[in-house]
Amino acid sequence: MHSALLIDEVLQLIFDFCSDLPDTEPKWTYAQLARCCRAWKDPALDRLWDRLNGVGPLLALMAKQEEDGQQVALDTxxxxxxTDRVRRIAHHDELKNAATLHMPPAVFPRLESVALSFQGCTVPHQWALSPFLQHVSVNVGFSRDVQEVLDRSNAAARLLHDIHTYAPDLRSLQVRGRMTDLLNAAVASFTQLRSLTIQGNSSLAPETFAAVATFPHLQSLEVHAGHLQAETFLEIVHPGMSCFPALKELSIRTGGDLLSAILSRMPTGVLTKLHLDMDECVHGPSYMKPILALLAQKASTSLRELHIEDRTDLEELEVPSRPEETPHWYTTDVLAPLARMKHLHRVVLRDPDFSDADLEALSKWWPALAHLDLGTYDPETHVPEWKARLTPAAYGAVAKAFPGLESLSLPVLPPTGGVEGQQRMLSSLTLGEVPNPSVDAVAIVDTILTMFPSVRYLDCPTTEVTERFETVVRGRGRISA
Structure with a gap:
């Protein structure tokens, strides 16, 4: 054996590289390494048993052999x-036949993460408990048998009750699926959480959401709250009390009224990342302007990332009665309050109502912007006549107006000639489908690399374009063959 392999730091680093092997190869590799020599056994077994997808491997060790009708178990x-090596485990199935009578209160005493899904929600508690637990994920799942879903949800709630006692330092919780009253109550009890995801659809109780709003250390929240009413939320929350005092990252599906109620109670200068999934509104997003003004008031100095999605179908927008008026969508007028967000680093707003000239205005609003995603071109998408359109000249406008931009996505294809402007910071570009690649692929790639010579990553569903891009940049020596 080479003397370098006797240095623990070197050996550990080499073994870590094995985890990058595809599919099941890491497990097989670690099993072989553990058999090589005593020096390699422990570090290899640590990685082999670090994460279990079910308890099958452990049950195999506990397999009993019939000897004259007697059952002989593996020595504890x-x-x-x-079991001391297991840090993460996923339970997907029931453990009806698992030998639990003689197992310790915590089968995996150093467990840090547990995922329960479908029938795995009913796992005996000793297979999911540990004082070192940091993360728990619950996916109740679906079933044609409603009672079965309710039983899973209640079983998960009872386990969470024990986890609350056994692992007081739990930091992260994810809950997906039907939430019974017991599960709502269990979630509301974890006041120490730093990160919480709730995808319970309409089963998330308003009392639970109001309780979550008071968690003093919560820094990240992802929640489906489209069914919750702003009036109910404000009635439950104590008047004058600040909500989400430590929240830095918020991803929420909701309507305008609840979003306004939440923002009005949040502290100033804390929120750094916001993902809005707005419910459908046939009147258009004009209601968002005062909400964005409130957002600017609360987070103009702190917000770094803003992602706005809207579930409204453009074809379903209400048409104004006056012929000179057009339906409302995300124009620079609606978004004007965001001009105060001078520290925005990333903006995602797919298919807005922008013209080429609007891009220059955005660059003045957001001088620190590094990532801009306005969607991609889709030849199958119908664009209403009233809606403004970006043209291929938008790429030249971006090159001139955003000198610090690093990634870009626009709902229009680049020009095939007449290039104007150059920007040398852009390294990543996303395009939509190119309808006529046999004719345009070469010209589009040439335009991209002339206008943005530092681009190294091109994401495009049209194979001819990506292959042409890779061929050109490889020829220029910017990526290895």
Whole structure:
């Protein structure tokens, strides 16, 4: 053996590289390494048993052999040499036949993360408990048998109740699927959480959401709250009390009224990342202007990332009665309050109502912007006549107006000639489908690399374009063959 392999730091680093092997190869590799020599056994077994997808491997060790009708179990001390190494486990199935009567209160005493899904929600508690737990994920799942779903949800709630007692330092919780009253109450009890995801659809109780709003250390929240009413939320929350005092990242599906109620109660200068998934509104997003003004008031100095999605179908927008008026969409007028957001680093707003000239205005609003995603071109999408359109000249406008931009996506294809402007910071570009690649692929790639010579990553569903791009940049020596 080479002497370098006797240095623990070197050996650990080499073993870590094995985890990047595809599919099941890391497990097989670690199993072989553990058999090589004593020096390699422990670090290899640590990685082999670090994460379990079910308890099958452990049950295999506990397999019993019939000897004259007697059952002989594996020695507990031998079993602990493996269970002590497990840090993460996913339970997908029931463990009706698992030998739990003689198991310790925590089968995996150093467990840090547990994922429960479908029937795995009913796992015996000792298979999911540990004082070191940091992350729990619950996916109740679906079933044609409604009672089965309710039983899973209640079983998960009872386990969370024990986890609350057994692992007081739990930091992260994810809950997906039907939430019974017991599960709502369990979630509301975890006041120490730093990160919380709730995808319970309409089963998330307003009392639970109001309780979550008071969690003093919560920094990240992802929640489906489209069914919750602003009036109910404000009635439950104590008047004058600040909500989400430590929240830095918020991803929420909701309507305008609840969003306004939430923002009005949030502290100033804390929120850094906001993802809005707005419910459908046939009147258009003009209601968003005062909400964005409130957002600017609360987070003009702190917000770094803003992502706005809207579920409204453009074809379903209400048409104004006056012929000189047009339906309302995301124009610079609606977004004007965001001009105060001078520290925005990333903006995602797919298919807005922008013209080429609007891009220059955006550059003045957001001088620190590094990532701009306005969607991609789709030849199958119908664009209403009333809606403004970006033209291929928009790429030249971006090159001139955003000298610090690093990634870009526009709902229009680049020009095939007449290039104007050059920008040398852009490294990533996303395009939509190119309808006529046999004719335009070469010209589009040439335009991209002339206008943005530092681009190294091109994402495009049209194979001819990406292959042409890779050929050109490889020829220029910017990526390895």
């Amino acid at each position: 001390s031998v079993l602990r040499t493996y």
